[in-house]
Amino acid sequence: MKVSLTVNGARRTVDDAGESETLLQVLRDHLGLTGTKNACEQGECGSCTVYLDGTLVCSCLVLAGQADGAEVTTVEGLSAAGAAAVQEAFVEAGAVQCGFCTPGLVMAAHDLLAHNPDPGDDDIREALAGNLCRCTGYQKIVDAVHRAASPTTTP
Amino acid sequence: MTALDTVVAGGRVGERATRLDGYPKVTGQFAYASDLHRDGMLFGATLRSPVASARIRSLDLSGVAGSPGVAAVLVAADVPGKNRFGLNFDDQPVLADTVVRYQGEPVAVVAASSPARAWDAVGRIVLELEPLPGVFDMEEALADGAHRVQEVGNVLRHVHIERGDTRSAGADVWVEGYYETAMQDQAALGPEAGLAVPAEDGGVDLYVATQWLHADREQIAPCLDLPDEKVRLHLAGVGGAFGSREDIHMQIHACMLALRTGRPVKLSYGREESFHGHVHRHPARIWMRHGATRDGRLVAVEARLLFDGGAYASSSPAVLGNAATFAAGPYDVPHVRIDGTVVYTNNPPCGAMRGFGAPQVCFGHEAQMDKLARALGIDPVDLRLRNALEPGLSLPSGQVLTGSAPVREVIARCAALPMPDAEPLEGRGAFGYPGGTGNVTRGEGIKRGVGFAVGFKNIAYSEGFDDAGSARVTVRLEGDEPVAEIHTAAVEMGQGLYTLLAQIVRTELDIDRVVVRQADTAARNTGSTSASRQSMMSGGAVQMACAQVRAALFERARSQAGAGAGNHELSVGRGWVNAGGHPLARVADLLDEPVSREAVYHHRRTGTFDDKGQGDVHVCFAFAAERAVVDVDEDLGLVRVVQVAAAIDAGRVLNPLGMSGQVEGGTAQGLGLALMEEVQLSDGAIRNASFTDYLIPTIADMPPVVSAAVEDPEPGVPYGAKGVGESPTIVATAAIVAALRDATGRELNRAPVSPDELAGLRPPAATQGPPPCPDVPGQDPVPLYFQSGSGQQRLM
Ligand code: FES
Ligand code: FES
Numbered sequence: 029m030k031v032s033l034t035v036n037g038a039r040r041t042v043d044d045a046g047e048s049e050t051l052l053q054v055l056r057d058h059l060g061l062t063g064t065k066n067a068c069e070q071g072e073c074g075s076c077t078v079y080l081d082g083t084l085v086c087s088c089l090v091l092a093g094q095a096d097g098a099e100v101t102t103v104e105g106l107s108a109a110g111a112a113a114v115q116e117a118f119v120e121a122g123a124v125q126c127g128f129c130t131p132g133l134v135m136a137a138h139d140l141l142a143h144n145p146d147p148g149d150d151d152i153r154e155a156l157a158g159n160l161c162r163c164t165g166y167q168k169i170v171d172a173v174h175r176a177a178s179p180t181t182t183p
Numbered sequence: 184m185t186a187l188d189t190v191v192a193g194g195r196v197g198e199r200a201t202r203l204d205g206y207p208k209v210t211g212q213f214a215y216a217s218d219l220h221r222d223g224m225l226f227g228a229t230l231r232s233p234v235a236s237a238r239i240r241s242l243d244l245s246g247v248a249g250s251p252g253v254a255a256v257l258v259a260a261d262v263p264g265k266n267r268f269g270l271n272f273d274d275q276p277v278l279a280d281t282v283v284r285y286q287g288e289p290v291a292v293v294a295a296s297s298p299a300r301a302w303d304a305v306g307r308i309v310l311e312l313e314p315l316p317g318v319f320d321m322e323e324a325l326a327d328g329a330h331r332v333q334e335v336g337n338v339l340r341h342v343h344i345e346r347g348d349t350r351s352a353g354a355d356v357w358v359e360g361y362y363e364t365a366m367q368d369q370a371a372l373g374p375e376a377g378l379a380v381p382a383e384d385g386g387v388d389l390y391v392a393t394q395w396l397h398a399d400r401e402q403i404a405p406c407l408d409l410p411d412e413k414v415r416l417h418l419a420g421v422g423g424a425f426g427s428r429e430d431i432h433m434q435i436h437a438c439m440l441a442l443r444t445g446r447p448v449k450l451s452y453g454r455e456e457s458f459h460g461h462v463h464r465h466p467a468r469i470w471m472r473h474g475a476t477r478d479g480r481l482v483a484v485e486a487r488l489l490f491d492g493g494a495y496a497s498s499s500p501a502v503l504g505n506a507a508t509f510a511a512g513p514y515d516v517p518h519v520r521i522d523g524t525v526v527y528t529n530n531p532p533c534g535a536m537r538g539f540g541a542p543q544v545c546f547g548h549e550a551q552m553d554k555l556a557r558a559l560g561i562d563p564v565d566l567r568l569r570n571a572l573e574p575g576l577s578l579p580s581g582q583v584l585t586g587s588a589p590v591r592e593v594i595a596r597c598a599a600l601p602m603p604d605a606e607p608l609e610g611r612g613a614f615g616y617p618g619g620t621g622n623v624t625r626g627e628g629i630k631r632g633v634g635f636a637v638g639f640k641n642i643a644y645s646e647g648f649d650d651a652g653s654a655r656v657t658v659r660l661e662g663d664e665p666v667a668e669i670h671t672a673a674v675e676m677g678q679g680l681y682t683l684l685a686q687i688v689r690t691e692l693d694i695d696r697v698v699v700r701q702a703d704t705a706a707r708n709t710g711s712t713s714a715s716r717q718s719m720m721s722g723g724a725v726q727m728a729c730a731q732v733r734a735a736l737f738e739r740a741r742s743q744a745g746a747g748a749g750n751h752e753l754s755v756g757r758g759w760v761n762a763g764g765h766p767l768a769r770v771a772d773l774l775d776e777p778v779s780r781e782a783v784y785h786h787r788r789t790g791t792f793d794d795k796g797q798g799d800v801h802v803c804f805a806f807a808a809e810r811a812v813v814d815v816d817e818d819l820g821l822v823r824v825v826q827v828a829a830a831i832d833a834g835r836v837l838n839p840l841g842m843s844g845q846v847e848g849g850t851a852q853g854l855g856l857a858l859m860e861e862v863q864l865s866d867g868a869i870r871n872a873s874f875t876d877y878l879i880p881t882i883a884d885m886p887p888v889v890s891a892a893v894e895d896p897e898p899g900v901p902y903g904a905k906g907v908g909e910s911p912t913i914v915a916t917a918a919i920v921a922a923l924r925d926a927t928g929r930e931l932n933r934a935p936v937s938p939d940e941l942a943g944l945r946p947p948a949a950t951q952g953p954p955p956c957p958d959v960p961g962q963d964p965v966p967l968y969f970q971s972g973s974g975q976q977r978l979m
Contacts, residue, residue: 036332046299057298062218063211067372068454075372103211106957111210119205122840126677127208128372128422134209145847150612154620157883160874162372163421163677165847166882 029146031096035059036105041125042092051090052076063103063131066174074159077132078102087156103131107136111123114138117176118169133159137173146177184792192684196690196902199840203682203699204636204675210897215420216392224378225254225294227433227450230299232283235867236317236330237528239281241309246307250626252296253304253762254444259290262439264408268431270398270534272966274333275495277406277435278387282315284332284494284867285531287459287697294440294448317529319867321468321491324526325954326432332494332527333966338957339492339525340500340964342507342706344796347518352483354474358554360546361950362909363933365861366491367464367852369536371880372620374421375432375460379441386413387438392421394428395711396672396704406435407442416436418702423677424700425852426463426535429713430497457723458872462497462534463862465490465525467506467543470953474518474549474669484551484579487953488523488544490533497534498965499525504646504792504800506540508580512548513590513639513806519579520954521796535713537852538640541913544640546934549917553634553924557780564598567637581797585867587903589832589895590806594637597808597830600889617814617821619883628818631825634921637808638913641801642906643716647791651709652720652784656688656728658736658770659777665758667692667732670700673721674712678908679841683718683877684725686838687901689774691729693756694770707781712738715805715906718837723784723901733779736760739778787899792962803897806832807910809850809918810884815926820938822858824919829890834905846890846911851880853915856934857923858884909917 031054032041046057048174050068055061055078065075076087078093079101088102090126111119124130133156140147140155147155152173161169194200207213247256259266259280279290279468291308295301298314316330323329324337331337376390386409396416404414421428433450440448452460467490473482488506492499517524538545556563571590577583598909606615608626616624644650654671665687673683685697709721737753740760744767751763757764760773790799810823829846836842859878863870871877896903916934923941924931930947931940939945960968 051623052575056218060220061211062214062220065215065372065422066217067374068874070454070873070875073372103209105349107210111206115206122201122844124202124205124208125679125844126216126371126373126421126423127204127213129679130208131211150614153614153882157620157881160372160879160881162370162425162852162879163848164844165851165880165888166885167266167847167888168844169882 031092034093034099045092048086050090051095052087054092061102061104065128065131074130075129077135114176117172121168121172121175123168123172129161194686196686198839200686202680202836213420214215215373215422217374219378219390219744221447224447224449225561226295226298226301227437227448228305229289230291232288235286236315237283237312238315240313242313243309247304250304253302255294255440257439262408268402269496270498271500272496285529292436294444301535304612308887311570319490321526322954324528335966335969337498337527339527340503341524341959342503342522342962344507346579349485349518349520352474352518354482355477356558357474358553358558359472361966362469363484363948364467364543366466367856367860368425368862369425370421371427374452377433378439378449379437380447381445390417390419391434392419394424394713397708399434400704401769402431403435407438416704417656418674421526421676421892425537425733429535430462432460454973455872458869462532464536465533471547471551473555475555479566479569481514481516483518484516486510486521490525491528491530492525493530493532496533497532500839502540506544508802509541510544511579513572513637515572515576515679535891538909538913541640542916545913545917549636553921564635567594575689576768582799586803587895587897589627589893590912592893593808593830593832595808596891596893597810597828603812617816619822623819624816628816630815630926632813632833632922632926633924634918636914636917639804639806640909642805643714644803645789645801647789652724653707653709654721654724654728655781656732657777657779659730661773663771665694666696667694668698670706671709672702673709673717678804680717683837686726687722693924712960715908716906718906719900724782726901727782727784730779730837732778737776743768805905805910807914809914811918811922813926814924815941820942824886826886827888828910831892831907833907835894835903842907843890848887849911850888850915851885853912854919855880857919858935861935
């Protein structure tokens with residue numbers, strides 16, 4: 029199956045995507061964009077989160093065919109040059125340990141801040157409740173989102 | 184192909200240092216094992232046994248022959264060398280040959296041109312099994328006539344510790360309890376994965392996410408029938424571990440397939456396979472009796488421990504040794520009798536998980552301390568303070584605490600941490616109630632409880648194991664700037680070790696630019712990233728190597744300066760070698776040739792148990808106390824953990840940011856075992872091998888964790904620092920369940936606590952009493968008395 033899509037601003041075409049393959053597999057296996065992660069491949073962990081036509085989705089739940097003609101932004105494309113504020117904030121706040129959850133969390137946090145520039149703790153928890161992290165206990169992830177919302181304050 | 188060598192900026196020992204691999208990770212550039220790629224690589228897939236106990240009657244591969252894209256199908260007969268491996272004993276087949284002993288045991292492996300083709304081929308293999316009886320219950324494993332899981336029988340190890348005489352302890356009050364903890368999964372988000380690349384010399388290069396490169400190699404090479412030097416391991420990005428990567432999973436399979444096909448082979452597990460592909464935390468059954476005098480002096484502890492080791496030994500013998508030595512808690516107890524057994528069953532193998540035997544017994548001894556406090560009418564924190572261990576006192580195993588043991592300090596410090604702000608019962612946000620955004624209560628039927636727990640953990644390997652650390656530090660010029668490079672075989676699995684090693688180099692050499700080379704087996708063995716040991720062991724080796732580099736720089740400075748150096752003491756700082764505080768030579772000018780030094784750091788030697796379980800078996804200890812505050816909705820059995828307060832014995836804090844991250848993350852895993860995490864089995868088969876059915880804490884489940892470090896440096900250890908990776912996990916489960924008991928008044932003797940138990944719909948876990956102790960030749964693991972096969976011992 030042929031799938032054409034725009035990924036991080038560039039037109040990409042995959043000629044041999046399988047019928048049952050997902051957007052996650054297209055990104056990782058066909059396009060070599062391995063920044064998007066695959067911790068469960070059944071919609072439970074959020075590690076595969078990307079923007080699909082501007083909407084946050086679990087790419088493991090999107091069939092490759094559904095992404096045909098779509099515009100996709102992955103963690104690699106979040107900031108054209110260097111790291112976006114939210115990515116910086118994750119590093120500075122210590123919100124990264126093994127980092128396997130990080131791409132998905134960075135995407136989810138980015139989306140939250142786009143809709144709510146100054147979220148409270150509960151807003152953050154609600155927005156990130158679909159992203160599992162096994163390392164951090166989440167506290168520094170909450171810190172990171174606050175930090176990204178107001179980059180000048182240090183915790 | 185693998186993660187880049189990492190360059191670091193900023194941060195010395197004691198400073199808040201951000202991760203050196205932070206930017207590659209937030210931008211998606213960091214290459215985890217599951218991200219590896221080689222042109223022309225094949226993909227592996229594994230056929231696993233669908234049942235837990237059976238004889239292999241036949242294995243028909245004819246359906247695979249000629250399948251498109253299939254390059255190899257390998258079975259037990261294709262294992263080039265010995266078809267056995269294992270951490271403590273080589274009792275586990277690479278591929279099952281005659282029988283399968285647990286559900287999920289690998290039977291055949293396939294390499295094909297795509298993952299889909301590989302899985303298709305696996306589906307075409309016809310595996311005919313003849314059912315065998317199985318043993319799925321750890322008490323049944325001890326019964327006469329039980330099915331023997333291994334030839335040596337079902338007792339893997341029994342440890343007996345005896346001091347004084349509990350019957351004449353003079354206790355006025357006794358309390359008794361029975362406790363159970365469930366099988367827990369490490370649930371590292373990064374799946375098991377690796378890439379094996381055949382080499383021209385007939386050997387293989389394996390890029391893999393593991394916790395100990397050299398122990399992997401030691402197990403892999405004999406199975407491949409290759410000498411060690413032809414099996415080269417390189418660390419690939421590790422997506423968390425928590426013990427799950429201590430054992431071999433896909434390593435040997437990928438190497439076999441690569442050697443057979445002559446092509447790179449990648450093997451990467453999915454989530455379900457991951458549940459079958461690594462060991463778990465041992466489920467435990469614990470019987471305890473505690474005796475105290477009326478004035479609150481703990482005088483006797485009797486404990487019977489039973490751990491389910493599953494089908495193969497893994498590191499079970501060491502887990503049991505830990506559990507037994509910690510069973511009485513961090514308390515001074517004159518009369519003790521502890522009997523611990525770990526058995527083989529046909530359940531999935533259990534082994535290392537954060538805490539390594541300590542969380543289970545902590546759950547028991549802390550519940551007992553609360554019972555005792557109630558029976559005596561003494562405040563539970565006060566009772567713990569009265570009985571706390573201190574330097575000069577000894578463990579039940581007779582080991583005298585010679586180093587730092589700030590037990591009282593962690594208890595007092597934790598108890599003094601601020602309680603959560605008072606909240607009105609009504610009008611809280613959704614996350615303010617049990618059930619969270621489910622909106623199941625607006626405050627009615629809510630009860631609050633507070634629980635407290637103290638625990639401890641040994642640092643580094645025990646029972647005579649000399650798990651030395653080693654590192655090479657090289658200083659050279661890049662342009663006009665000195666750069667220090669660290670090369671070790673130490674595994675960074677997410678906890679922040681490399682950041683810490685770089686902090687040590689900056690501190691010791693005053694060089695800002697530090698590069699950490701990818702870990703591989705070209706570096707010397709530096710032991711496992713586990714047992715909270717790497718800060719001490721690899722950190723110690725880096726510190727020693729730095730001292731030697733410094734000495735070499737001084738020698739060069741002296742010979743360059745001639746008499747100018749005088750007799751002054753030399754130091755490095757701000758890019759100069761200084762003599763008596765005055766600049767003597769620019770470091771950059773001393774580096775025409777790089778300086779490179781390798782150092783090996785040994786911890787103090789430990790001993791083994793005698794026949795009464797007495798022995799100086801551990802190196803040193805890290806203590807922790809946590810207090811949990813919970814709200815329980817008793818109608819629905821739902822819980823909101825309101826706050827966890829933690830006081831952690833760190834010896835000395837090397838990186839406050841890294842430390843609090845360990846405390847918060849470790850607490851989350853303990854919370855998981857308290858409230859939700861359980862690998863559920865029926866006839867040995869895992870029923871919930873997915874993140875849909877095996878729940879781990881989300882951001883909505885986690886309370887704020889308020890943490891404080893207690894700094895009491897460990898003598899004779901680099902910077903006096905102790906690892907903090909495990910102690911928070913150990914106490915969190917016990918503290919949270921204690922808070923649930925306080926809120927509900929229920930017994931809650933099993934972790935995880937189910938909603939049904941909280942709502943009073945399910946009785947406490949019941950017991951017929953402890954099983955009799957098995958008859959064993961001695962304190963050592965039973966297989967040792969039967970065979971000479973070895974695991975890590977060869978590395979000593
Ligand atoms: S990989 Fe898509 S949600 Fe887990
Ligand atoms: S940092 Fe490891 S899973 Fe989140």
